[in-house]
Amino acid sequence: MQYRKFGKLDWQVSALGLGLENLPEAEDEAIKIIRAAIDGGVNFIDAGSAGQLKRNAPLLAKALADGNREKVKIAAVIPAGGINTAADFERELENLLNLFNNEHPDFITLGGLNRFTWEKAAGLKITKLIEKAFVDRKIKYAGFAFHDEYQFLRDIIAAYDAWTFCQFQFSFMDIDHHPGVTGLSYAAEKGLGVIATKPLKGGSLTSNIPENVAKIWEEAKPKRSPAEWGLRWVWNHGEVATAICDMSSLEQVKENIRIAVEAETGAFSVMDELAISKARDAYRSLKPIPCTACRGCMPCPQDIDAPRIFEIYNDAVMYNDTATAREIYRREKHHIENCNECKMCENRCGKRILLAEWLKKARELLT
Ligand code: SF4
Ligand code: SF4
The missing domain is CATH 3.20.20.100 (NADP-dependent oxidoreductase domain)
Incomplete structure (x- = not known):
């Protein structure tokens, strides 16, 4: 050792x-x-x-x-x-x-x-x-x-x-x-x-x-x-x-x-x-949401941690492992369903990510 x-x-x-x-x-x-x-x-x-x-x-x-x-x-x-x-x-x-x-x-x-x-x-x-x-x-x-x-x-x-x-x-x-x-x-x-x-x-x-x-x-x-x-x-x-x-x-x-x-x-x-x-580049080429986790879109009035949810979602797709992603989502107690699509987060995102749409997709996959 x-x-x-x-x-x-x-x-x-x-x-x-x-x-x-x-x-x-x-x-x-x-x-x-x-x-x-x-x-x-x-x-x-x-x-x-x-x-x-x-x-x-x-x-x-x-x-x-x-x-x-x-x-x-x-x-x-x-x-x-x-x-x-x-x-x-x-x-x-x-x-x-x-x-x-x-x-x-x-x-x-x-x-x-x-x-x-x-x-x-x-x-x-x-x-x-x-x-x-x-x-x-x-x-x-x-x-x-x-x-x-x-x-x-x-x-x-x-x-x-x-x-x-x-x-x-x-x-x-x-x-x-x-x-x-x-x-x-x-x-x-x-x-x-x-x-x-x-x-x-x-x-x-x-x-x-x-x-x-x-x-x-x-x-x-x-x-x-x-x-x-x-x-x-x-x-x-x-x-x-x-x-x-x-x-x-x-x-x-x-x-x-x-x-x-x-x-x-x-x-x-x-x-x-x-x-x-x-290998790193090959994994990254599979990443669906181009979120950099800069957290510029935060805070959310509904307390939704979109950058973290996107990270879990991206990992599920990149590593071909929905089960683990669902377990992490559950354990961290996220609640995408509380999103009321006010889009305050979208207006703050420098990368123009359509957060509300991606959150819907994440909800389908992770819950
Ligand atoms: S501002 Fe955009 S790129 Fe930054 S964490 Fe939020 S969604 Fe991701
Ligand atoms: S759209 Fe949803 S996630 Fe974004 S700020 Fe509004 S409630 Fe929060």
Whole structure:
């Protein structure tokens, strides 16, 4: 296994981290996967939020018995979206700690930060609440999960000097996006351990591969699976401390560990970069709505997040995966049906996108 510096901590994290989102239903299989990852050198587990931990905490407790707990560090998430008062934060933290039977996770992640949730959290003086939790020994290290444009990442990092880490989606399809390579470099430069999530876009880059992309992988040399191309690209970036893969089978664990052992920082050749950029262009050629996610059309009086909905819709078409897109749409609780076609958003969009029409199409596909 390859190990990398985790921000300013005196600790090396495995390049491959384990996420628990896709564990199989059968408990014994799930436990085998967690143990196989640890045996292969994985020392970072993203355990998710209290909702996910209702199932994962007992599993983890069993998988980490017999000395495995000392071999790994665990991160757990408090979703910022559900925090409306200081008491909400304290209650969520208590809930989380209770799920671990007071064996506190090593890292607490303030989940789902973007310009809006951060504004709300900052208004609640969330960093003061985190400071208090440090003093009460309820939190050892704090970080945040982020999905928005680079400048807002900068604001969040600047607002608090005790962040230990940050995490965001990072794959070869995310170079200029939320917060992209610029955000990655900035966060690492500021001394944060950067956790890349969804390095294969939650499986979208490895299944239902469109024909034009499959052809590029077939012709690319050396011969690698789409998963290997995607993971090697992420680990080629030295600023990435660890990449979280939500693994669902022992074969996947074995294969990802093999790649993590072999992949090196800065090892990509010009030909490697070319293969990746051809695949990226091929995916992008399938994008139906030319939305740049600049968010100039916001806010909407009906509280509709059109740029995010367009992102989900575009991903459904580009990655040929309506089921995942529907699930994300449902989980994020969007309500396109509230659109009254006032077209205020359209008048603000510099790209002249017919938002109301596209929202109707998105509604048909995603609901
Ligand atoms: S203003 Fe237009 S391009 Fe920008 S996010 Fe809105 S729809 Fe997309
Ligand atoms: S057209 Fe729909 S999405 Fe656009 S501003 Fe009006 S209500 Fe919001």
